[in-house]
Structure formats: structure tokens, C-alpha cells
Amino acid sequence: MHTSLPPRVVADALWLLTARSRGGQHWLHNATCDIQTVEIAGQSQPVSLLDGSNWQESYVASPRSTWLRYPRQEMLRGASPAKAQAIKLLSCPILGPLSTLFKASKLDQAAIIANHLVSTNLYADWSAGEISKTTDKLLSTYPQRPLMMRNICPQVNPELAASLLATGWQLLPSRMIYLCDPQQTSVWKHNHVKQDARLLDHPEVEVLTHEQLQMQDIAALQQLYRQLFIDKHSYLNPDFTAAFFELCLETQFLEMHALRWRGRLVGVLGIYVHHENGWLTTPLIGYDTSLPKELGLYRRLMALLLKTARDKKLKLHYSSGASQFKRARGGIPQLExxxxxxxxxxxxxxxxxxxxxxxxxxxxxxxxxxxxxI
Incomplete structure (x- = not known):
């Protein structure tokens, strides 16, 4: 794609234009939301809209999945049949009333602002004036829906968090995330970081850059992601379509990297960069879970992520999950x-x-x- 516009602008615009015409399901199998737009500080941002979510709706599109379905799945994951049955019985008296309360709140029908349907949205630090103007516009456009913004962390976007509070928004705890500044020398003194760096440099597994990946790799990349995040963890995670992988390879909506071992792809890493606010994260990571742990595929991918953040002179948003692993590699826990x-x-x-x-x-x-x- 040849254009004089910055790659980030092109990638976001193509994502948004396509989502507006085809819906969120074009990019995620499990996001049956409509996508509309709102202008914030001169830039078009997506607004995701659900009228009713089903039990497979990804948490990136459905607040009900975020707060009710996903926690229940986490409790059940890996539980024995007897324990799973006990969890289901014990959770009913809690989740039943919560579900009723949630329905009355209309939160699952929220207009979710600047939502690119990824685990971690990165934002500019919009001012209180911009938030106020956008809020008024959206209240007029969606008078029957709550307004919502995911992924608000004062340590990542201090001005945005303050602006939201100053203009009457509420902040509800949603998840524990891990943040890291790879520019700090202390990060590189962690034993696990040193070991992972040596592992990444070992030639047994080859690291492929974005430019080395081709369209015919999409099926393999998609399968590697699904093995980890859908098959191993939860069907409520974003289930990216082949079209999404094609978008990434074509426009660098996510900067893609891969691991190759014995001639085949065995790991994938998609990096989202937000230079304006100085952060980097990975909404897409996966590896061949059938291979021996001794290969250290996840360790290699996370070492590559940390190295990339350092090389780009950006802070690293580790997102959530794998808490002990991330703390051992410089991750500082923060509420999002x-x-x-x-x-x-x-x-x-x-x-x-x-x-x-x-x-x-x-x-x-x-x-x-x-x-x-913790």
C-alpha cells in the first residue's frame, strides 16, 4: 500500500472503514457489534455497539463477558468435574443477582469509545475539554446507551484518567495489568530477563521480522494464536479472523513477528505501538502449545517484546495474565x-x-x- 500518510494513520483508517461497513465480526469472529465513529481531537475513533451479546461474545466487545462470563470461565478452567460442578452451584446465587443488576444497568449495550476490539487499547492523553466535547456529542447520538471507555489506567494515561473524572465519568475496576519501563537498567538485571535474552539469541529458533512474513503464512499465524488464547485459555478472548491477519501484514496495524523452528512457524507476536503516548503492547501472541516447554517459545516471544520496547524507546504495557512471569521480568502491577x-x-x-x-x-x-x- 503506497501512500504519503503515516502507516499508523493508514492502518487505523482501513480498520475503521472496513468495520463500519462490515461490523466487528469482519475482524473478530466473536464480536457481533456494529462499529460507528466519533471524532476526538480531530481524529476518527471507533465506537462499538452491541444490542445483545451471546455467551461466546468476546470480552473486548461485551462488558458482560468482561465482568461476569470471563471470571466464571477462569474459575472453571482446569477444575476437575466435581470441582467445576461445585463452582457452578456456588456461583449461581452470586452471578444470578449480578446478572439481573447488570441487565438493569444496560452496560452491555454501552457505546464503547475508541474500541479497536483488542485486549489493550492505547490512547492519546485527551484533555478534559476534548472529553467534555466528545461526551456531549455522544450523549446526543446515543441517548439510550451508557458511554464506556475500556483500558483506563492512570499510570498509562494520567491526563485522560483525570479528564474523565473531571467531566463526570466513573472509573470501575476491571483487571490487573503489568507495566514496565525497559529504559530502566534495573529491568535488565532480573535473572529471568537475562536468561530469556540468551534464549532469544540462540539460533535454534529463528526470529522473523514483519517484512519476512507473507500472506501464505496467515493460516499458520492464526492457528498459533488460537492454540494459546482460544483453545488453551478462553473462547471469550478475541478470535481474530484471517482478514485481521491480512490487515496486519498489509498495513502494520500490528507489527508482526514470528518464530520459526525446523522450517515451520511455531510462534507469533503482534505488537501495537502508540508513539504519541509512548507505550507499546501486544494484543496478539501465540505459539505451538504441543511442542516441548524446553523450547521456551513463550519466553522467547516475551523477550522479543521487551527488546522491541527498549529498541523503540517506549514503555511496555504487558497487559494482564501470567502475573508471576511478568513480575519476574520487570512488570509492575497496576489496576486498570x-x-x-x-x-x-x-x-x-x-x-x-x-x-x-x-x-x-x-x-x-x-x-x-x-x-x-500479589
């Missing part, structure tokens, strides 16, 4: 929030959201810390 604006809705919706928010603020931080062993 979802921002909600619902002052325009009915009293029932506002009060239901307020109660749900109170429950989250009371219990979620401790639960998230305990789950991550």
Missing part, C-alpha cells in the same frame, strides 16, 4: 479501569450501575490481587 458515563439514562439504570460499581470497588481490587498472588 473501565470508564462509564450514564448520567443521561433512567434512574433504574443509574442506580443499578451505582450499586454494581460499589460492589466492584469494594471487592474487585482484593480479588484481582489475590488471583495474581
Amino acid at each position: 479501569y473501565t470508564a462509564i458515563q450514564n448520567r443521561h439514562l433512567s434512574t433504574t439504570a443509574v442506580q443499578s450501575t451505582a450499586l454494581f460499581a460499589r460492589l466492584l470497588r469494594t471487592f474487585a481490587p482484593a480479588i484481582l490481587k489475590k488471583a495474581d498472588g
Whole structure:
């Protein structure tokens, strides 16, 4: 694709134009949302809209999957049949009322702003004035829907978080994430980081750059991602389509890297770079889970991620999960929030959201810390 525009602008525009005409399912099998747009600070941003989510709806499109379905799946994952049955029985008295409360809040019908349907959206630090103007515009456009922004972390976007609070948005705890500054020499003193760096340099497994990957690799790359995030972890994770991988290879919507071993692809890493706010993350990572652990494929991929952040002089957003692994590699735990604006809705919706928010603020931080062993 030949153009004078910056690659990031081209990639985002193509993602957005296609999603507007074909819906979120063009990029994710499990995101049945419509995509519309809103302008923030002179740039078009996606707004994802769900009218009703099913049990397979990815958490990147469905708040119900984020707060209710995914935690339940995590509790059931790896449990014995007897333990799974016990969890189901014990969770019903809790999840039943929460589900009713959630429905009354209308949160699953939220207009989710600047949502690119990835695990971690990276934002510019929009000012309070920009947030206020955008909020007014969206309240007029979506009078029956709450407004929402995922992935709000004061340590990543301090001005944005402050702007949202200053303009009447609420911040609800959503997950524990891990942040790292690879420019700090202390990060590279961790024994695990040193060991992973040596492993990455070992020629047994070859690292392929974005330019070395071709369209005929898409099926293999997609399968590697699905092996880890869909088959091993959860069908509520983003299930990227072949079209999404093609977009990435064509436009660098994600900067793609791969691992090759004995002539075949065995690992994939998709890197999302936001130079404006100085952060980098990976919404897409996967490897051949059938191969021996001794190959250290996940360690190699994460070492490549850390090295890339250092080389680009950016901070690294490790996202969530694999908490012990990430802490051993310089990851600092931080709470991430979802921002909600619902002052325009009915009293029932506002009060239901307020109660749900109170429950989250009371219990979620401790639960998230305990789950991550903090």
C-alpha cells in the first residue's frame, strides 16, 4: 500500500472503514457489534455497539463477558468435574443477582469509545475539554446507551484518567495489568530477563521480522494464536479472523513477528505501538502449545517484546495474565479501569450501575490481587 500518510494513520483508517461497513465480526469472529465513529481531537475513533451479546461474545466487545462470563470461565478452567460442578452451584446465587443488576444497568449495550476490539487499547492523553466535547456529542447520538471507555489506567494515561473524572465519568475496576519501563537498567538485571535474552539469541529458533512474513503464512499465524488464547485459555478472548491477519501484514496495524523452528512457524507476536503516548503492547501472541516447554517459545516471544520496547524507546504495557512471569521480568502491577458515563439514562439504570460499581470497588481490587498472588 503506497501512500504519503503515516502507516499508523493508514492502518487505523482501513480498520475503521472496513468495520463500519462490515461490523466487528469482519475482524473478530466473536464480536457481533456494529462499529460507528466519533471524532476526538480531530481524529476518527471507533465506537462499538452491541444490542445483545451471546455467551461466546468476546470480552473486548461485551462488558458482560468482561465482568461476569470471563471470571466464571477462569474459575472453571482446569477444575476437575466435581470441582467445576461445585463452582457452578456456588456461583449461581452470586452471578444470578449480578446478572439481573447488570441487565438493569444496560452496560452491555454501552457505546464503547475508541474500541479497536483488542485486549489493550492505547490512547492519546485527551484533555478534559476534548472529553467534555466528545461526551456531549455522544450523549446526543446515543441517548439510550451508557458511554464506556475500556483500558483506563492512570499510570498509562494520567491526563485522560483525570479528564474523565473531571467531566463526570466513573472509573470501575476491571483487571490487573503489568507495566514496565525497559529504559530502566534495573529491568535488565532480573535473572529471568537475562536468561530469556540468551534464549532469544540462540539460533535454534529463528526470529522473523514483519517484512519476512507473507500472506501464505496467515493460516499458520492464526492457528498459533488460537492454540494459546482460544483453545488453551478462553473462547471469550478475541478470535481474530484471517482478514485481521491480512490487515496486519498489509498495513502494520500490528507489527508482526514470528518464530520459526525446523522450517515451520511455531510462534507469533503482534505488537501495537502508540508513539504519541509512548507505550507499546501486544494484543496478539501465540505459539505451538504441543511442542516441548524446553523450547521456551513463550519466553522467547516475551523477550522479543521487551527488546522491541527498549529498541523503540517506549514503555511496555504487558497487559494482564501470567502475573508471576511478568513480575519476574520487570512488570509492575497496576489496576486498570473501565470508564462509564450514564448520567443521561433512567434512574433504574443509574442506580443499578451505582450499586454494581460499589460492589466492584469494594471487592474487585482484593480479588484481582489475590488471583495474581500479589
